[in-house]
Amino acid sequence: MFGYYLDLALRSLKRNRALTALMVLAIAVGIGASMTTLTVMHLLSGDPLPGRSQRLFYPLVDPDPTRKDDREPYDVMDYRSAVDLWSAHRADRQALIVQSDLKSSAPSSGLPAVKLTMLSTTADFFPMFGVPFQYGGPWRAKDDAARARVAVISSDLNDKLFGGADSVGRVLRLRDSDVRIVGVLKPWRPSPLFYDVAGGRFSNGQTADFYGKPEDVITPFFTGLDINDGHFQQFTCWHIPDTPGHLQNAPCVWVRLWVELDGAGKVAAYRRFVADYAAQQMALGRFSHAGNARLRSLMEWLDYNGVVPSDVRLQTWLAFAFLIICLFNTVGLLLAKFMRRSGEIGVRRALGATRGAVFAQCLVEAGLIGLLGGIGGWLLTLAGLWLVRRQPAAYADMMHLDLPMFLLTFVAAVATSVLAGLLPAARASRLAPALQLKTL
Amino acid sequence: MEIRPILATLRKHRIPALLIVLEIALACAVLCNAVFMISRRVSNIHLFNGIDERGLVVVNLNGTDPKRASSEIPRNLAALRGIAGVQAAAITSSVPLSTNNWGWSFGLTPEANVSSHNTTNVSLYMLGEGGDRALGLQLREGRLFGPGEYAAGALGDAALPQGHVTVLTESLARRLWPGQSALGKTLYSRPYYYTVVGVAADVLRPYFGTWNPKMYDVAYFPVNYDAPLGTYVLRSAPQERDRVLREAVDKLQALNPAAVAKGSTYADVRAKYFADTSSMAWMLVLVCVVMLAVTALGIVGLSSFWVAQRRRTIGIRRAMGATRGAILRYFQTENFLLATLGIVLGMVLAYGINLFLMKHYELPRMPAAYFPVGAVTLWLIGQLAVLGPALRAAAVPPVVATRAA
Structure with a gap:
């Protein structure tokens, strides 16, 4: 029966090409617009580290004596708190993180000096975040303590400086120090760059920069502090630092700590540990309050920062309003189409087709239009994503149609058109056969 | 123009009429808010800046x-x-x-x-x-x-x-x-x-x-x-x-x-700062244009169907002395009535959307001046869209009335 309905539907679509084209176009445009924005939304609001994110946590304590417990702590920590929590090694893995800008050159590559971003972290960073390596590997924990002059570089920088060749063992000049390259990353692009996310609350929804690329050079934490001393930026300070750029003893927050905790028991224990640490620091007189220590999971932290840019969320709303307009449109056009065929439907009914059969036939026709619209919608989504990739936003280069979204395009198109077909099909199936036969 | 017969016909075709009204309402509501957002972005891009922007070149020397x-x-x-x-x-x-x-x-x-x-x-x-x-x-x-x-x-x-x-x-x-x-x-x-x-x-x-x-x-x-x-x-x-x-x-x-020397003209510095803003503004313009086009096509489709369905009635009216102009005006008035209903509904919806955006996106209240923009645009779109089908209706010869039903 379905094959017969399909045949009927095809004939009917061919009979009135203009109306068919109009309906397919309406569905295609609606689906194209909503799937483009939905894909952007899907890629930006997804989990940056699927399978790992639920084990990653972000502790915060509040060292600012001018604040009280009723406020959220700053989004990053002061040097001493972060290093204290890190060196306690209470979590399964823990990584200190600080980011800075520096000037670099590779003495052997013969290119002029370039300005780079540097991430300084501890050895656990790589296994904890599952960072993939192209050549070589991470440094070891003892290199952190020894302030070893080693570095891991991004695949982009490796392409730029060494033409993509295996550069392990080569020397890179970072400001005034030489470091030996021990590892080169594979292209790695967590979305968002979760470990650098902070301050989203104060950004008024302009959070596109959270989706930038990982840093060019990664050095051991304490090595980085030595190499780039005097060039670190604070997240904020509650007093003027004595020496700008050298923040180890300054009343400033600028260091992040990420920890990996496997299991609810460990999470609870670590939460207690952070709270106890704050209480102890208060007892020692370094903190003025200890009640607002926090431990958020990765996804909670992204949520707290509202990482999806408000423009993107706005576009998604817009696209859905648009889809609804297209839906109304299709309802109207299908109604016109089915009503125009009252005579044919009357004959079928008079020859014994049940109401259900007519209803089903109409829905098959609507579904077929949806499928055609889905193909158009898919092409328009590809075009839309091409447009998004040409935008200046930091996330532009990541935009592509993945398999789930590709399938969703067609599911949504067919579902929309069948939904639009319900009312016209119901009306068509309720036609009285005799009345229609008379007008033939 | 007699409105009562139009209303009587619309009452018999409630669902298509309702669809047109809803479509216009939604398009009107989205349009008002989108135009408001576009104009905010455009004024952002053109903010006054009291330096000689056109002749300026900036070079950063780093390291x-x-x-x-x-x-x-x-x-x-x-x-x-x-x-x-x-x-x-x-x-x-x-x-x-x-x-x-x-x-x-x-x-x-x-x-x-x-x-x-x-x-x-x-x-x-x-x-x-x-x-x-x-x-x-x-x-x-x-x-x-x-x-x-x-x-x-x-x-x-x-x-x-x-x-x-x-x-x-x-x-x-x-x-x-x-x-x-x-x-x-x-x-x-x-x-x-x-x-x-x-x-x-x-x-x-x-x-x-x-x-x-x-x-x-x-x-x-x-x-x-x-x-x-x-x-x-x-x-x-x-x-x-x-x-x-x-x-x-x-x-x-x-x-x-x-050191590393990098430079750009000041015009580029400004363009880069507002790049996101201007691309969003263009995106909104694109959405508005396509949305209005889809709405217009929908009106064309429904009106054509409508006209085709009423060919005989139109023929009878023509045979009884109605001029082509009267038929044309009939469909135009009908569309105007539907558009007006849609616009009224759209204004309420536009206000609601604005309240929602104020709550979630830190947008200010939309000035009342933006409401007529949506109204006038949709009236015009409605009239333009109905013109083709209405002309076709006006061209129906009176002789149609004499043919068998």
Whole structure:
């Protein structure tokens, strides 16, 4: 029966090409617009580290004596708190993180000096975040303590400086120090760059920069502090630092700590540990309050920062309003189409087709239009994503149609058109056969 | 035009009529809000900025040795001034919209320091000698800095320079001392203090997000060449700026091989700052146009169906003496009635959407002026869309009435 309905539907679509084209176009445009924005939304609001994110946590304590417990702590920590929590090694893995800008050159590559971003972290960073390596590997924990002059570089920088060749063992000049390259990353692009996310609350929804690329050079934490001393930026300070750029003893927050905790028991224990640490620091007189220590999971932290840019969320709303307009449109056009065929439907009914059969036939026709619209919608989504990739936003280069979204395009198109077909099909199936036969 | 027969017909075709009304309502609501958002973005992109934007070129020199600043900066500037067509060149800490912000908080009483309450956060522009001319600052009141004040402005590693003079923007001066002249007043941040010697036209901060009342809170300070600054600004005739930019970058890179020289015209600095804003505005325009097109096509489709369905009725009316014009006007009036109903509903919906956006996206209330924009547009679209089917209806010959039903 379905094959017969399909045949009927095809004939009917061919009979009135203009109306068919109009309906397919309406569905295609609606689906194209909503799937483009939905894909952007899907890629930006997804989990940056699927399978790992639920084990990653972000502790915060509040060292600012001018604040009280009723406020959220700053989004990053002061040097001493972060290093204290890190060196306690209470979590399964823990990584200190600080980011800075520096000037670099590779003495052997013969290119002029370039300005780079540097991430300084501890050895656990790589296994904890599952960072993939192209050549070589991470440094070891003892290199952190020894302030070893080693570095891991991004695949982009490796392409730029060494033409993509295996550069392990080569020397890179970072400001005034030489470091030996021990590892080169594979292209790695967590979305968002979760470990650098902070301050989203104060950004008024302009959070596109959270989706930038990982840093060019990664050095051991304490090595980085030595190499780039005097060039670190604070997240904020509650007093003027004595020496700008050298923040180890300054009343400033600028260091992040990420920890990996496997299991609810460990999470609870670590939460207690952070709270106890704050209480102890208060007892020692370094903190003025200890009640607002926090431990958020990765996804909670992204949520707290509202990482999806408000423009993107706005576009998604817009696209859905648009889809609804297209839906109304299709309802109207299908109604016109089915009503125009009252005579044919009357004959079928008079020859014994049940109401259900007519209803089903109409829905098959609507579904077929949806499928055609889905193909158009898919092409328009590809075009839309091409447009998004040409935008200046930091996330532009990541935009592509993945398999789930590709399938969703067609599911949504067919579902929309069948939904639009319900009312016209119901009306068509309720036609009285005799009345229609008379007008033939 | 008799409206009652139209209403009677519409009552018989409730569902298609309702669909047109809903479509118009939704399109109208989205259009009002989208136009409002577009206009906010456009006014953001065109914010006033009181410097000579068209002739300005900015070159950043990064990675120089701060200890050698006092000898290198004058040498670099001399070389830049030697480029043909350069009218002025100077060093500054940053330029408006560069996102490289240097902020500080000042109070109005001598005991104020940077972390006191009741201070005002301002963006600082440290200018080397000639910086006012190179940027093309427009003085409104008082004076700009003298050579002695530039020489006294030692900065070194400190956050603020040693001198005691500053120039503010009009907006900042007005907010700090409403109704009075700012000249001779003093800004404090212990142990520093600065007397206002001049007020200049509003200039944007290096970074301020989107439109906000504090975006012009800017103060200028004179500094000498000991300050390790790295932003060179050059002014030339607008048609020469591209060549000046190329030569300036080459010259600075050649003089400072260990550093990284990067430059752009000021027009590009501005375009880059507002790139997101303008791409979003274009996106909204695109959505509006396609949405209106889809709405129009929907009206065309339904009206054509409608006309086809009523061919015989139209024939009868024609046979009984109705003119072509009367038939045409009938369909136009019908569409006008439906559009009006849709627009009324759309206005309510537009207001609701605006409330939702105000709550979730920090958008202000939409001015009432935007409502008629949506109304007029949809009336026009409706009339345009119905014109084709209505003309076809008017062309139905009276003889149709005589054919068998």
